[in-house]
Amino acid sequence: MTKLLAFNEIKAEAFADRLINVLNGGALTLMISLGHRSGLFDTLREMPAATSLEIAQAANLDERYVREWLGTMVTGNIVDYDSEEETYVLCPEHAAFLTRKGSPDNFAVVMQFIPMxxxxxxxxxxxxxxxxxxxxxxxxxxxxxxxxxxxxxxxxxxxxxxxxxxxxxxxxxxxxxxxxxxxxxxxxxxxxxxxxxxxxxxxxxxxxxxxxxxxxxxxxxxxxxxxxxxxxxxxxxxxxxxxxxxxxxxxxxxxxxxxxxxxxxxxxxxxxxxxxxxxxxxxxxxxxxxxxxxxxxxxxxxxxxxxxxxxxxxxxxxxxxxxxxxxxxxxxxxxxxxxxxxxxxxxxxxxxxxxxx
Ligand SMILES: C[S@@+](CC[C@H](N)C(=O)[O-])C[C@H]1O[C@@H](n2cnc3c(N)ncnc32)[C@H](O)[C@@H]1O
CATH class of the missing domain: 3.40.50.150 (Vaccinia Virus protein VP39)
Known part of the structure; x- marks a missing residue:
């Protein structure tokens, strides 16, 4: 008879937590790709803290979609959010790896492979x-x-x-x-x-x-x-x-x-x-x-x-x-x-x- 491995509760919980991170990471990948293709990261890089409407106008995009995208970016710790002012900002350290004018390591380019x-x-x-x-x-x-x-x-x-x-x-x-x-x-x-x-x-x-x-x-x-x-x-x-x-x-x-x-x-x-x-x-x-x-x-x-x-x-x-x-x-x-x-x-x-x- 095959011997079953003992079930370790702590290991199982840690794995479930990891899977939640995987799920969020996968979702973020799709949205980073969209941020690259829509030009949103490039727009954010050039802006001081701004509302979703200001960002949408600057990027020439639909505000409702931009706001939902920003929801992913804020909860994914990519964009910072001021809840009192309702403004969003992309810090230069993150912009360096997500924008066309950043370092040669624009990770947003590679993210496009996942939706493809x-x-x-x-x-x-x-x-x-x-x-x-x-x-x-x-x-x-x-x-x-x-x-x-x-x-x-x-x-x-x-x-x-x-x-x-x-x-x-x-x-x-x-x-x-x-x-x-x-x-x-x-x-x-x-x-x-x-x-x-x-x-x-x-x-x-x-x-x-x-x-x-x-x-x-x-x-x-x-x-x-x-x-x-x-x-x-x-x-x-x-x-x-x-x-x-x-x-x-x-x-x-x-x-x-x-x-x-x-x-x-x-x-x-x-x-x-x-x-x-x-x-x-x-x-x-x-x-x-x-x-x-x-x-x-x-x-x-x-x-x-x-x-x-x-x-x-x-x-x-x-x-x-x-x-x-x-x-x-x-x-x-x-x-x-x-x-x-x-x-x-x-x-x-x-x-x-x-x-x-
Ligand atoms: C991963 S891409 C790399 C393209 C390019 N060298 C670059 O670095 O951007 C592989 C390329 O090989 C081409 N390819 C695959 N098999 C081939 C073949 N038998 N003869 C000619 N081209 C081929 C594909 O069309 C594709 O453009």
Whole structure:
């Protein structure tokens, strides 16, 4: 007979309290996302203590909705409330992490992923029963949110921290080299690189027409003639020894066939070429991710996005948390003999792999 664990009342009560916090946190996530999209945080940042009507007018929004949103923000300890004056204020310390003009760590950007995932809950539930996956097209706003996220994680540190990880790379980019970005999405990183390194030629490949259109619009607005985009499934693409540098920002773990893509990248690089892969920091072993402060979020986004979009194409479903051990194995199998992994001090989310044949 199976021995049942004894029931510990204190542990149970503590867990119930924790679940209440989880419930409030989930609710707050939705409302922070709305605060970002509606511009309410940005409006509050610019205002002294103000009533809900003044805030609604300044943000050009409906007062009744703004007041209810403020109710969440006050009880969630994000906005301060003066009950006598009936005024609300966002302190600068909180504004720094919730507004567009804050630090590069605008947490409100990432919060948008939660309502996006909520939109596909029924489809994901269906996959729990029947297997398979939910395709990219089902995730409304994915490319917009991803571009915003890319701006503050990768693009913000690209020129100053990421490219200098490989000695001599910036100098080579200045002289002029051939660069491809795989799974380039809306091409934010490409646009910054092409703008900075006018002697180099850049090309971005992505499955999504919508994403590369966004990239093209930005490149045209900047008048860049050293940047182009191609709608291309990189599982079935390679260019023989053409590129000096290939980058993949957050774009390998959700591939249908990651090994084929890595092999294609390897074949497309010149003999001395470099593959720079930014991917999610983590271990392939669950127990080693317990100290990762955002592991719960990452496993969630994996299950409800990165893993499922791969499975939807009949792919492997590696998932966001494929981890460094598995990444190193796949890179070696794809022909990368020398791989060094870097972390950046400002970045809790990513690892940077510098790979050579
Ligand atoms: C997580 S997003 C990252 C986008 C971009 N690199 C960034 O950092 O914002 C992954 C991108 O890979 C693209 N992608 C996935 N599988 C692909 C494939 N087989 N060929 C080309 N692009 C692919 C998706 O359309 C998506 O834009």
């Amino acid at each position: 995932l909520g939109q596909v809950e029924d489809d994901i539930l269906n996959c729990f029963h029947k297997g398979g996956g939910v395709p990219y097209e089902k995730f409304e706003r994915f490319h917009d949110i991803m571009a915003e996220e890319s701006d503050q994680t990768v693009v913000a540190g690209l020129l100053e921290y990421i490219l200098p990880l490989k000695t001599g790379l910036v100098e080579n980019l200045e002289k002029g080299i051939q660069v491809a970005d795989i799974g380039c999405g809306s091409g934010r990183a490409l646009n910054v690189m092409a703008n900075r390194f006018s002697n180099s030629e850049f090309i971005g490949f992505d499955l999504s027409e919508e994403a590369i259109h966004n990239g093209q619009v930005q490149a045209q607005a900047k008048g860049l003639n050293n940047l182009s985009f191609e709608q291309q499934d990189v599982t079935h693409w390679h260019a023989n020894e053409t590129f000096d540098l290939i980058t993949a920002f957050d774009a390998i773990h959700d591939q249908a066939d990651p090994l084929a893509v890595l092999k294609n990248i390897n074949r497309s690089l010149k003999p001395n070429g470099l593959f720079l892969m930014q991917d999610i920091h983590g271990s392939s072993h669950l127990e080693k991710n317990m100290e990762n402060p955002i592991a719960t979020f990452l496993y969630t986004i994996s299950c409800m996005h990165c893993m499922t979009v791969s499975l939807a194409q009949g792919g492997e479903g590696l998932g966001t948390m494929w981890g460094e051990e598995q990444a190193r194995d796949l890179l070696a199998e794809a022909g990368f003999g020398k791989v060094t992994v870097h972390r950046l001090p400002h970045d809790i989310q990513n690892s940077y792999y510098i790979c050579k044949k």
